Amino acid sequence: MSLLTWVDLVYLLAAIGFILALKGLSSPKFARQGNMLGAGAATLAIAMTFTIPSVRHAGSRLILMVVAMIIGTAIAVPAARRVKMTAMPQMVAIFNGVGGGAAALVSMTAFLILTSHDSFTGKPAVYKIVEVILGILIGCVSFSGSAIAFIKLQELITGRPITYPAQQVINAFVGIAIVGLAVATVLTANVALLVVMSVLALVLGVIFVLPIGGADVPVLISLLNSFTGLAVAASGFSLGNNLLIIAGTLVGASGILLTRMMSKAMGRSLANVLFSAFGSVVTASGGADGAGADARPVKVGTPEDIGVLMAYARKVVIIPGYGLAVAQAQHTARELADLLTERGVEVFYAIHPVAGRMPGHMNVLLAEANVPYDELKEMDEANPELATADVALVVGANDTVNPAANNTPGSPIYGMPIIHADLAQHIVFLKRSMRPGFAGIDNELLYDPKTTMLFGDAKDTLTKLVAAVKSA
Amino acid sequence: MSLLTWVDLVYLLAAIGFILALKGLSSPKFARQGNMLGAGAATLAIAMTFTIPSVRHAGSRLILMVVAMIIGTAIAVPAARRVKMTAMPQMVAIFNGVGGGAAALVSMTAFLILTSHDSFTGKPAVYKIVEVILGILIGCVSFSGSAIAFIKLQELITGRPITYPAQQVINAFVGIAIVGLAVATVLTANVALLVVMSVLALVLGVIFVLPIGGADVPVLISLLNSFTGLAVAASGFSLGNNLLIIAGTLVGASGILLTRMMSKAMGRSLANVLFSAFGSVVTASGGADGAGADARPVKVGTPEDIGVLMAYARKVVIIPGYGLAVAQAQHTARELADLLTERGVEVFYAIHPVAGRMPGHMNVLLAEANVPYDELKEMDEANPELATADVALVVGANDTVNPAANNTPGSPIYGMPIIHADLAQHIVFLKRSMRPGFAGIDNELLYDPKTTMLFGDAKDTLTKLVAAVKSA
Amino acid sequence: MTVGIIELLTIFVLAAFVGNEVVSKVPSILHTPLMSGTNAIHGIILVGTMAILGQAQGDVQTILGFLAVLLATLNVVGGFVVTDRMLEMFKAKPSDRPAKSAGTPEEPGQGGATS
Amino acid sequence: MTVGIIELLTIFVLAAFVGNEVVSKVPSILHTPLMSGTNAIHGIILVGTMAILGQAQGDVQTILGFLAVLLATLNVVGGFVVTDRMLEMFKAKPSDRPAKSAGTPEEPGQGGATS
Numbered sequence A, B: 001m002s003l004l005t006w007v008d009l010v011y012l013l014a015a016i017g018f019i020l021a022l023k024g025l026s027s028p029k030f031a032r033q034g035n036m037l038g039a040g041a042a043t044l045a046i047a048m049t050f051t052i053p054s055v056r057h058a059g060s061r062l063i064l065m066v067v068a069m070i071i072g073t074a075i076a077v078p079a080a081r082r083v084k085m086t087a088m089p090q091m092v093a094i095f096n097g098v099g100g101g102a103a104a105l106v107s108m109t110a111f112l113i114l115t116s117h118d119s120f121t122g123k124p125a126v127y128k129i130v131e132v133i134l135g136i137l138i139g140c141v142s143f144s145g146s147a148i149a150f151i152k153l154q155e156l157i158t159g160r161p162i163t164y165p166a167q168q169v170i171n172a173f174v175g176i177a178i179v180g181l182a183v184a185t186v187l188t189a190n191v192a193l194l195v196v197m198s199v200l201a202l203v204l205g206v207i208f209v210l211p212i213g214g215a216d217v218p219v220l221i222s223l224l225n226s227f228t229g230l231a232v233a234a235s236g237f238s239l240g241n242n243l244l245i246i247a248g249t250l251v252g253a254s255g256i257l258l259t260r261m262m263s264k265a266m267g268r269s270l271a272n273v274l275f276s277a278f279g280s281v282v283t284a285s286g287g288a289d290g291a292g293a294d295a296r297p298v299k300v301g302t303p304e305d306i307g308v309l310m311a312y313a314r315k316v317v318i319i320p321g322y323g324l325a326v327a328q329a330q331h332t333a334r335e336l337a338d339l340l341t342e343r344g345v346e347v348f349y350a351i352h353p354v355a356g357r358m359p360g361h362m363n364v365l366l367a368e369a370n371v372p373y374d375e376l377k378e379m380d381e382a383n384p385e386l387a388t389a390d391v392a393l394v395v396g397a398n399d400t401v402n403p404a405a406n407n408t409p410g411s412p413i414y415g416m417p418i419i420h421a422d423l424a425q426h427i428v429f430l431k432r433s434m435r436p437g438f439a440g441i442d443n444e445l446l447y448d449p450k451t452t453m454l455f456g457d458a459k460d461t462l463t464k465l466v467a468a469v470k471s472a
Numbered sequence C, D: 001m002t003v004g005i006i007e008l009l010t011i012f013v014l015a016a017f018v019g020n021e022v023v024s025k026v027p028s029i030l031h032t033p034l035m036s037g038t039n040a041i042h043g044i045i046l047v048g049t050m051a052i053l054g055q056a057q058g059d060v061q062t063i064l065g066f067l068a069v070l071l072a073t074l075n076v077v078g079g080f081v082v083t084d085r086m087l088e089m090f091k092a093k094p095s096d097r098p099a100k101s102a103g104t105p106e107e108p109g110q111g112g113a114t115s
């Protein structure tokens, strides 16, 4: 067998490794081994690539290659090690974006090589150009889209949906221009056209992501992740590389499924997530909610009252939400839980699937705060327990405990499963105001006679509660 | 695109159809649609094959081809339409065998074509010969193995494990001879060697299946089904045909899994099913059981007693087993159930996964007798209900209700889940004698004070029970 | 026949994963139809036998090819027909039956079967 | 690069089925790590960028290739490291914690998470 066949065989092994890695990542027990297997498969494939003649004998370009890899590693490792768990979505966005960028560059260079090689034999085959164009388009959208997602999540610009006049017209124009340029490129194999098309694809990524609200960005990142996978698969087609096709397609297919599962967990369709601003312009502040909110009385408690209530309870359920992540109050929450546990109170966390900034994110945050697994309960497991709970402590959550999801048809969150805080004896909300959550709708539970409000940043109020419990 | 590319595209479509068909077949709701989709995909692929130049312009061989297809269809359709549901395992065995035979013939002819074509350029590539040999070996084993399985199930020879002196030595000899011939064929590409090897592979199929007991044959058929799939995949390699590779591998992989799931449902390992006679020589008649059985008293009832018992019960659970299939008593059982239902008795069937002659077979038999779905309960669903049943009517079942599976470590069936007939108020056994079931072990439940025996062929005794209930 | 062996191997490996994943959660009630249905699927070897008979040279190859087409036809036609017959019966059909006490719902039966 | 487009398409289709089947039953608790883990897997584009840089001719292609290798390295290295960090925390670790009332069993927590 020739060397190239050996390379291909090793690539096949690596592809099998990726499939097994994906299988592992899908079950909590083997997730870590799965990830390590994936890393091993990647390492193997990369090492084998160094033996390919055109790489091995690339001379100065081989040195450049190693330099690029060293620089990349030197940047990536510390970044990945140091990133805060709350900033995870941004980190994933950026790693995803560079991957898309790399795929686009591969396709672009493949096009240049293709057209220069074939200059004497005439135009390259149509499907070759189509592969290249797909790789560039998807890769560019993924790159610039991920960049905007990063900027939004890092709060370098507002997380709110950004709208501007004639948005539809501009989008349509960009879309049509890209299609036209793509067709023209296929027909002429002209490099200049391709460059213009690439730039427009970058623009498309930006205008695709701008109108999407901050809380929807995680779903979007999953979609862009899937896009990068497809861009990688397209590069695989251009290069005739099975490993790239398999790895890219695996990610593409699983990413689309994951995206749909996430939207479903939020009780919405994917189209709704992507293309409607979901009334979140209304959400952010002021307006309708102010009027409705002030009209009715609410019970406001002091930290001391609530501290005593919890210190002498039998069972306290902590329901963390987006606000806990924003306030980075997970460590303080854990402190409170430990304190209560020491006093003999039964404490656990009830985790809604879309609590936090990205699906499953709340688990990661609490795991980081050293909260052990057995104190985290998934929604379905937690709900039956809430009926016997003395206190439901809702920390920076709102929509995920809003009974309107069950009993108000027509409400934007109608149909979303919720955590039944309303079943507990007492409900305590830690939030900064009466403002609604992400869905922008009032929460009747705030006005419930069983409810006590404690206003303020979650980290502050939790710190006060810790002090109150200590002295109770 | 050339015609051949179009053919390949249609083949890819057909492969997708097969995958979707398999997905459908795995869920009760879409099983029938799945099968039809599979048939459609096959038809499409076959139609497209007629457009390939070497087929289209094959002249007299094209006529032969059509004749063969007409003959095949003329035999297969009536056979498949008329077969009794109880004879299903045989039918599957025979269709599987011919498939294996076809795959072996394809590989064989491919070898002839290969060696004649390459006679001027020297020996064909080693891996080409290996592909061919694999196809022939697996196909031949599947062919002759399925034939023996058919003969056993059709009771043309005894269903008991067949053993003979020096069995191990002969097996080893055949195995070594095949390996030797295979290596020699790879080295020499000699046709005569290949023919001898094929004959020995046919022998191997025979001696592989002979020692396997009749009740284990269904598991064996599933394994041979998987073999045929792999033989088809090997032919696909020889012909460079993706469709054959995909379809064959799908069947090969799912067949192996299915085989393991079946063994598991029987509480045994696959190796145990294939290579141990599992004491079933002892099972069939006489010997140890006679001694143990006669020593203790059992309660024998008359059809009239039992008819009255059931007619005035509130809930009767029918537990059908292998004996019901043998006696072909499913229609009579249904008559009895209908009669009881008309009198206001609640009746349902409790189906053990390995009751009958092949896994899931009991469902098919009862469905044939027009028993609607909602009267069939799977084991897990039925067991909680048995505690509130007045009568458990065990028709030709034995091992699947034997409490030894739960409480006698060391028993050959220990660990197999059972249907808890022992929880019912009264237990009635319809069987011909005190002989044990397939596993060859005594059943304490037969001696239980709550148990009444009604000896005789299940069809006869059920007919008598119908009469008794009518006059009750 | 010019396709690289590696591509074929890759297709083989992927198809094995697909087969394994798809079948991994089938309920025992469907074991018999699934066995019979997969049996029909490998009857697609017919396509291969047709190609072989088309290229056959001389009497030996033609006879082998003819036999192969015949056997494969038996497999594919018989397999799909018998599976369909089996699955046809797999449905709740209270209407065919003599009057039952209550209007037995169709779905629960099927739902229960999946679990 | 002589491989037929059909084979590549076939591989694509099969890989899509595999991806879909494998991920179809993942619990929401693993959505974030799975997203990050698949993100790392597509970093294997590094292999493609290496091949491209190896073949590059002239400055433009070399610069593009260099950039591509750099970006892909970021993706693959960062992706696997960050996923590992996340998953490292995903375990029951009652030992790190201040004394808890009962000897909390490890398994129930993980078992619950799968359900």
Ligand SMILES: NC(=O)c1ccc[n+]([C@@H]2O[C@H](COP(=O)([O-])OP(=O)(O)OC[C@H]3O[C@@H](n4cnc5c(N)ncnc54)[C@H](OP(=O)(O)O)[C@@H]3O)[C@@H](O)[C@H]2O)c1
Pocket: A215, A216, A217, A218, A219, A266, A320, A321, A322, A323, A324, A326, A327, A353, A354, A355, A356, A357, A358, A359, A360, A361, A395, A396, A397, A398, A399, A400, A401, A430, A431, A432, A433, A434, A435, A436, A437, A438, A439, A456, A457, A458, A459
């Ligand atoms: N997790 C995901 O994957 C995901 C993705 C996209 C969308 N979503 C959506 O996001 C929502 C998540 O529900 P949720 O219940 O977790 O959150 P939520 O309904 O958005 O409510 C969060 C609450 O936290 C409060 N808050 C914000 N900052 C705070 C701080 N520093 N301290 C204390 N409180 C603070 C806010 O009230 P104040 O302003 O009064 O403080 C707000 O009412 C759902 O509608 C879901 O569909 C989730």
Ligand SMILES: NC(=O)c1ccc[n+]([C@@H]2O[C@H](COP(=O)([O-])OP(=O)(O)OC[C@H]3O[C@@H](n4cnc5c(N)ncnc54)[C@H](OP(=O)(O)O)[C@@H]3O)[C@@H](O)[C@H]2O)c1
Pocket: B215, B216, B217, B218, B219, B266, B320, B321, B322, B323, B324, B326, B327, B353, B354, B355, B356, B357, B358, B359, B360, B361, B395, B396, B397, B398, B399, B400, B401, B430, B431, B432, B433, B434, B435, B436, B437, B438, B439, B456, B457, B458, B459
């Ligand atoms: N279904 C499968 O896929 C499969 C495959 C392989 C092995 N098995 C094994 O087969 C066994 C199946 O259990 P099972 O409870 O259904 O059957 P069983 O334990 O084999 O018992 C069948 C009983 O039916 C009686 N019987 C036979 N012919 C009869 C007739 N004409 N009329 C009335 N009774 C008759 C026999 O007793 P008499 O002789 O006294 O009448 C025998 O005790 C299990 O051990 C299982 O592991 C099943």
